[in-house]
Amino acid sequence: MYQWEQELFDGTKTIFEKLKHPDTVVVFPVLDDGKIILTEQEQPGKQSFIGATGGRIDDGEDILEAAKRELLEESGYEASEFILWDTQHPTSKIDWVIYTFIAKGLKKVSDMNLDAGEKITLKPVNFDEFIELGTNKKFAEKEIIFKLLEAKLYPEKKEELRKLFNPKF
Structure with missing residues (x-):
């Protein structure tokens, strides 16, 4: 957490606070048959969840290198193409960026290499x-979620998203 003194509109000053969280990458791998690899994950102190491969960006690590590393560690796949799909600051109170990638041209090159606090099962879905x-x-x-709901509601958005996740494009 860090603090700073901030001047307000009326000229008075107050102390503001913000948390710092390591930036993270999220990777949605797409198989050649068009299936998207999701994960079912368990982590200590959390309910099990469905998600993508991904994790923290190490100090000094480039976002693309982090995406490649997380994909390999959590799935055993390498990809020939990474598309930066989305970048978000999820909250104004935390200094944190989430970079979301789509990975195509997958090749299975190893077993998963999970951290001690991870249990992951890969779940390809259409x-x-x-x-x-x-x-x-x-x-x-x-x-x-907003992008998924938008695709669910608007046929043209669904087709745009379908093209983005198409392994042939």
């Missing part, structure tokens, strides 16, 4: 199942 996750309370990637 595009329509992926869209439905926007209303699943266990879906952890809250930063993209």
Whole structure:
């Protein structure tokens, strides 16, 4: 946490506070058959959840390198293409950025290499199942729920998203 003195509109001053959280990457891998690899995860002190591969960006690490590392560690896949799909600051009270990628051109190169606090099962789903996750309370990637709900409501948005996740484009 850090604090700073801030001048207000009336000229008075007050102390503001903000938390610092390491920036994170989220990666949605797409198999050649069009299925999107999701994860079912367990972590100590949390309810199990459905999500994507991803995690913290290490100090000095580039966001793309972090995405590649997290994909490999949590799935055993490498990808030939990474598309930066979304970037968000999830809250104004925390200095934190979430970078969301779509990974295509997958190749299985190793077993998963999980941290001691992770239990992960890979769950490939089709595009329509992926869209439905926007209303699943266990879906952890809250930063993209709006995009999933928008695709569910508007056919043109769904087609845009379908093209983005198409492994052939």
